[in-house]
Each structure stands twice: as C-alpha cells, then as structure tokens.
Amino acid sequence: MSITHLRSFVEVYRQGSVSRAAHELGLTQPAVTGHIASLEAQLERKLFTRHARGVTPTVIADELASRVTGAIDVAENVLAEVRARSMRVSGTIHLCGPSDILSDLITDRIKTLMHSNLAVQLHPAVDDEPPRMLVEGRSDFAFAVKVPDDPRIEAALYGREELLLVAAPEVVERIGRETALSEALQEVPFLSYDLQRYMIRMWIEHNRMSIGNAEEAVTTPDLRALRNFVVEGFGWSVLPRYLVAAHLRSGALDVIKGPRGNPEIAYYLLWLKSAMRNPRTARAKALLLQPPGDGEAL
Known part of the structure; x- marks a missing residue:
C-alpha cells in the first residue's frame, strides 16, 4: 500500500x-482519482460514494x-521540519484573528518570525x-478562543x-455602595464584546452569580x-488581564473581585x-508556539 496513495486518501x-484534495496536494484530479481507485482495489472495498458536490466516506473509509x-x-510534519532546517526559508506568513490578539498578545511572536527572515501580514x-x-x-494561521x-x-x-471584571475607579465606588455584588452589577451599565456575552458569562458563571435580564449599554467586536x-x-466589563495590566498599574482601572475569583480564557x-x-509554514508554526524567551525552535 503506497504512502502516496494513503496521503491522497487522507486529503480526499x-x-x-x-x-479540492488534488489542489491541496498539487496533483491532477485524475492522479488523485487513480490513487483512490488503487486503494479500493487493494482493500476490495469502496472508500467513497460519489455525488454532485463531492464524495462521502464509507464506513471502511472512516476506519482507515x-x-x-x-x-x-x-x-x-517531520519531513517539512527537516527540510526547513536544511534550507533558508523566507516569504510572508499571514496571521488572522481578533485585532486585540494581533496587536497586544502576540507581539513577541511576530518579532521572532521577522528575526527568522519571515515577513508578517496581519x-x-x-x-x-x-x-x-x-x-x-x-x-x-489563525488565533481564536474556540477550536472549530x-x-x-x-x-x-x-x-x-x-479574566477580570474591571471598571474605572468612580464606577467601582458606585458598585461598592450596593450590598450585593450581583444586584450592583445590574444597576450599573455594562459593556460587552459580543451579543453572546462570552467573557461576561464566563466570569458570572464561574462566580455562581446572575445579572438577571440586564442589557448591555455598549457592544463592540473590538x-x-x-x-x-x-x-x-x-460602565463595567470583563476583559483579559493582558489588555488592562497597564491601566491597572496606572490606576485608570480597578478590579472588582468575585466571591470565587477569576476564570481563565484559553487562546x-x-x-x-x-x-x-x-517547510515555511512548518517553521512558522514552531516559532509561533515556542515559549517566550526560548531560542530559535528550528
């Protein structure tokens, strides 16, 4: 059973x-079709059912x-990394994701890519x-808080x-006048990153609280x-620490502590x-994932 044929099978x-598999592999469509036909002949089983919009895998294909x-x-991946070590890799790496992550969270990684002869476009x-x-x-590459x-x-x-619940000092003082934090948060305007209140819900649920039917005063995807x-x-909001650290140090923002502390968000x-x-993307991945302060990964 040929590795080349298995490679084509995996991509299909x-x-x-x-x-689409032929495009990704840099092969012709007849070549990929031939690889699949060869595997089917060796297995004596059908791997895909053809239809107008593409193919659907059979149970045998799922198992394989x-x-x-x-x-x-x-x-x-190993072959690409070995090739990257033995050649001068250059070109442009395209990174996408929320603007705050691209501008505030990955600065050191962008610098690492540049020092490795790779240009970056955000x-x-x-x-x-x-x-x-x-x-x-x-x-x-893409940065996200959820894996698709x-x-x-x-x-x-x-x-x-x-994730921190933060507000300007005068807003924190206003919230502190209320006896119960959950009631206070409902009385003061709040701001959300999205209509689903993803980060706010994480903080509220982590602290086993409720803000009832309170509605956002401002919603923005930035x-x-x-x-x-x-x-x-x-008003108040829930934001990741990296985005507000300098403002906490300067006193422009204060943290409102919850009864059970603060949750963490994964990126x-x-x-x-x-x-x-x-080899270019294999090298870039290693550089993007190496811990800050480490030497060159490849």
Whole structure:
C-alpha cells in the first residue's frame, strides 16, 4: 500500500472532494482519482460514494482514516521540519484573528518570525472568519478562543489569560455602595464584546452569580475599544488581564473581585493540517508556539 496513495486518501477524506484534495496536494484530479481507485482495489472495498458536490466516506473509509491519518500527519510534519532546517526559508506568513490578539498578545511572536527572515501580514477577523480564512487559503494561521469542529484544521493551546471584571475607579465606588455584588452589577451599565456575552458569562458563571435580564449599554467586536470605553467610565466589563495590566498599574482601572475569583480564557493557534507539508509554514508554526524567551525552535 503506497504512502502516496494513503496521503491522497487522507486529503480526499478531509476535503470531501477529489478536486479540492488534488489542489491541496498539487496533483491532477485524475492522479488523485487513480490513487483512490488503487486503494479500493487493494482493500476490495469502496472508500467513497460519489455525488454532485463531492464524495462521502464509507464506513471502511472512516476506519482507515482513524488508523492512518495521525501517522501520515506526523510523517509529513517531520519531513517539512527537516527540510526547513536544511534550507533558508523566507516569504510572508499571514496571521488572522481578533485585532486585540494581533496587536497586544502576540507581539513577541511576530518579532521572532521577522528575526527568522519571515515577513508578517496581519488580517483582523472576528467570529467564524478565522477558520474560514484558513480553509479558503487567505491565511496561514489563525488565533481564536474556540477550536472549530473541522477535520481539516488542527489547533494548539497558545496560552491562557485571567479574566477580570474591571471598571474605572468612580464606577467601582458606585458598585461598592450596593450590598450585593450581583444586584450592583445590574444597576450599573455594562459593556460587552459580543451579543453572546462570552467573557461576561464566563466570569458570572464561574462566580455562581446572575445579572438577571440586564442589557448591555455598549457592544463592540473590538476589545481595545471596549477597554477604552471602560476607562472613560461608561460602565463595567470583563476583559483579559493582558489588555488592562497597564491601566491597572496606572490606576485608570480597578478590579472588582468575585466571591470565587477569576476564570481563565484559553487562546488557540489554528492551522490547516495540509499546510504543514510546506517547510515555511512548518517553521512558522514552531516559532509561533515556542515559549517566550526560548531560542530559535528550528
């Protein structure tokens, strides 16, 4: 059973399309079709059911994919990393994600990429845009707080940040006049990153509290804008520590402590599994994930 044929099988399985798999592999569609036909002949079983929009894996394909996909990925990643060590890798790395992460959380990693002869282009994106940009080939890597359920995408934990409930000193004083914190938070305007109140819900649920049917005074998809509004005394919000550390030190913001402390939010680096065949992206991934202060990863 040829490794090349298995490689084609894995890509067709992930893409759900022979044509898209051929594009990702840099092969012709007839070549990939031939690889699948050869595997089916050796297994004496059908691997995919063809239809107008692509292919659907059979039970046999599901079983084969579960057994070989990880090994194929590891082998290709190792080969790409070895090639990266033996050649001068250059070019542009495209990174997408929320603007606050790109500007405030990954500065040291961007510098590491630049020092390794890689240019960087940043693409602000919110909600479900980052995974879509990866799949569409518009970005090499994405930063997100959730890992999408997509077999084509792989993720690694980038880091964790403490979530703090913060407000300007005068707003904190106003909240402190109330006897119960949950009641006080309902009486004072609050600001949210999104309509789902993702970070606020994490903090409230972690502290086993409720803010009832209180509604946001301001909603914005930019955490830096949200922070600036909180600094100006618009109300309270929940923000990651990295974004407010300097303002806490200067006294522009104060922390409101919850009865059970503060939760943490995880940040993930996402990439297409198929992209790791390229030495440039394999090198960039290692550099992006190396701990701050470490030497060059490759």
